[in-house]
Amino acid sequence: MEPEIVRFPAVARLELDQLLEQLIERAQDVLGTQGRLRGLLAATRAISSDLDLPVLLRRITQAACDLLGARYGALGVIGSDGTLSEFITVGVDEATAAGTGPLPQGAGILGQLIRHPEPLRLADLGAHPAAVGLPPGHPPMGTFLGVPVRVRDQVFGNLYLTEKSAAGRPVEFSAEDEELLVALASAAGVAIDNARLFDVAERRQRWLRASADIVRDLLAEDAPALSLVARRALVAAGADLAAVLAPDPRAPERVQVVAADGEGADALLGTTWPRERFPEGGVPDPAAGPRGPAMLVRIPAPESEPPGLVWLARRAPGRDFEEEDRVMAADFAGHVSLAMELGRAQQNRRTIALLDERDRIARDLHDHVIQQLFASGLRMSALAARSPDPATGEALRGLIASGDETIRTIRATIFQLRSPVPEEDVAQELRDLTEEFADLLGFTPSLLVSGTGTAAVAGELAHHVRAAVREALTNCARHAHASSVVVRLEVGGGELVLTVTDDGVGLGGSTRRSGLANLRARARDLGGDCLVESPVDPASGGGTRVRWRVPLRGTRPAPTPAG
Template identity: 85%
Template sequence: MEPEIVRFPAVGRLELDQLLEQLIERAQDVLGTQGRLRGLLAATRAISSDLDLPVLLRRITQAACDLLGARYGALGVIGTDGRLSEFITVGVDDDVAAGIGPLPRGAGLLGQLIRHPEPLRVADLGAHPSAAGLPPGHPPMRTFLGAPVRVRDRVFGNLYLTEKSAAGQPAEFSAEDEELLVALASAAGVAIDNARLFDVAERRQRWLRASADIVRDLLAEDTPALSLVARRALLAAEADLAAVLVADPRSPEGQDRVQVVAADGEGADALLGTTWPRSRFTDGPTPAPGFGPDGPAMLVHIPEDGSQRPGLVWLARARAGRRYDEEDRAMAADFAGHVSLAMELGRAQQNRRTIALLDERDRIARDLHDHVIQQLFASGLRLSALAARCGDAETAQALRGLITSGDETIRTIRATIFQLRRSAPEEDIAVELRDLTEEFGDLLGFTPSLLVSGPQTSTVSGELADHVRAALRESLSNCARHARATSVVVRLEVSGGQLTLTVTDDGVGLGGSSRRSGLANLEERARDLGGSFQVDSPAHAGAGRGTRVRWRVPLSPVPTGA
């Protein structure tokens, strides 16, 4: 018996084929969705594996492009002014980026997402009402998908994707793409928050270490304080240039000018010892033209402490460097407070040493007066008695010579006692110049020799002392920048109502006119005080070798034109 063949109607077979096709499509959709979910998990793992914030931001942008099949991607970081402060791109090579010009700040469709932080999907960029057009040289872009990246309750920035492709063909972003980007942006916010916390912790550790080092070093004896402040701040801020600034004592009333008294980093040698308008040292993302790195900068105020110590530290980065944020400023302010405190403690420590030294000097003076002089006087009386009784005229004359020599010795000892008992050493300009020569030891590679002579050094104080310190600083700065010297001798002579500061080096000599122009400040300073300025080569040096700078002013300066 033959088997019975069941025949389905044609309509039934068609419905079954359609059901099978739908089942296959659903299965493919499920597989595709699973693949995209796996891609989202992989992207989440990728962006969670690094705590370096700049690396993380680029990794997030690349992961978004890979996940959604976008040719171009960007992550715009929103600054405190509500505009884009950073713009990380993927898919645009360096040559194309250079041709486009400056990075966007948040106009057009990018600004639309900043003003309204909600996911935005556009089929045609040019047709959107907020579109501002693409700049010349920009790659063509049509499809667009954007989503905000939130860190806790604040919008950190926005993810932008353009030019989606599927199976090698241009395509539009779908609602599912939007959901995936929102999910990735959420994971990115958590990763960015962790990276920022880690970054802040590292920065705080650097500043705390710098504060501890500066307190230790400033309390040590014979330490060049200003150079240390510049060096520690440079390292803690990860800056390219650090400069310590003080008010220029020669600045006319109403003109706010500062002098660079210490510097470290890129261009430090050329900047050291120069004076500039205060406005040239900016505090923000806009660089000051004319010197140093041309990127973000930060100006740190050192709290007033009643001394003549520096009041500003300027930190600058290269153009591509990260901008300083409020956390940087807070940490730098704490560092400046520690610097001020360390300087105050250092002065207190120096005062204690000075008091101990004065007590010791007073003891020595008492011993000289009460014992040595009395013994010499008694010896002189005995010699006088011997001379009177001596019958030999030649011997008597020799004894009287010894008496005269003893009297001269007594006068010398009394002068020494007077010197020991005069005002505290820290008020003497010689001590301040000694500290200044030691400060330049790091820059020169050796400590200049200092010779001080004259009975009137204790009278050099106040504004005149400021000018002397500034003149020596400028002279030593010129030596450090130009001379290539192996020794420098500084002489200060104060006598006859005149103060003469002479700085002699064994370097390459005056050479061309460029170095002479660097001494213009010294000449102007001397002329303003009614003094004179001279620069030449030492007589003992060979032709064209060495430089001698002689700066002479009256002890009671009379400004020119008075």
């Protein structure tokens, strides 16, 4: 018996085909949605795998392009002034990006998203009323999708995508694309927040390490204080330039760069600026240094002394200093002030210990040595009176006279030991010396003295330092034809370094080297060396730098003046 064949009416078969087609379409939609969700999850994992903020921002931009099939993508970071401080691009090669001019600041459609942080989807980028056109050399762009990136309810920046394609053909961004990009932006906000927290923690660690190092260094004997402050602050802040400023002793209304480290440090040393360019608690005038973000920190000082300033500057305009940087830098400046106060207290304790030791030596000389010499003189006087030999008696009286002279010398030494320790202000002596050369040079050389061990520059060593400065300034006056000269004395680490830098014509082919030979000979006699660098500025071929270095200890006795 043959099986019975079931036959459906034509109308019923048509409805079944339609239902099957709808089922297939919905299945394809489900598969497409699953693919998009998988893509969103993959993009979220990609942007959550790095805590380095610059790397993370580029990964977010690339993940957005990959997720929605966009040819070009960008992430604009909004600065404190409401313009774009950073602009990370994907899809545009470096040569093309360089040919389009400076990075955008937030005009046109980009500014529209800054002013109105809501998703914006356009079929034609140039048709929007806010559009201002693309710069010359910029790749053509039509379709557009932009969404804000929020971090803790604050708009951090915006994600921009253009030129979506599917199967090799340009298509418009859909509502689903907008939803996916909004979801990715939310995940990106969390990742950026984590990266920023990690960055703040790292910066805080750097500042804490710098504070600990500076306290240790400043409490070490003979530490070059101001140079260390500039160097530690430069590293901790991630700055391109760090400078320490102090009131100019010749003009209190101006500040002088007394120590600097980083880009352009040598050119800044010794320069002076009106104090109003560096308002305490404000931002320095950019005309005073690199044209980029800057930060000024006050170094607390006793009420009787004007405060110092630490100036930090960055060259890159996108690397703004944040409020956390200011707080941590202020803590660092507080540690610097405390360490310098402790250093001065240590120096005072050493001075007191030295005075106590001098007093003990003076007592011993008076109570023991002089008494023994006096008793020996009395015995020799008695022997001279009883001696039957006139020659022996005369010899004994000569010894008695010599002993009396020794007692008078010891008493003079005791008086000197019990007198206050003479304080030789080498800084003031060098300041007077630079002012002495003002007429010869046509200007007053700048003087920088740094280091807690300047008290060691006394006596014979101070004599050699004065002579070396005089020799170097004489050379500048005779041969350099300079418009500025910086004299810098650094004392620390067991050595003294004297640097004299001018912006003159340099040594060139000159054969006159007698002054430099004297400087080298003087340094060699003290166990040090003298190095001469010229030109200082390779671009102009001018300038000369003399670096005269000698140890603080082990110098030979000062020569006895004739007569």
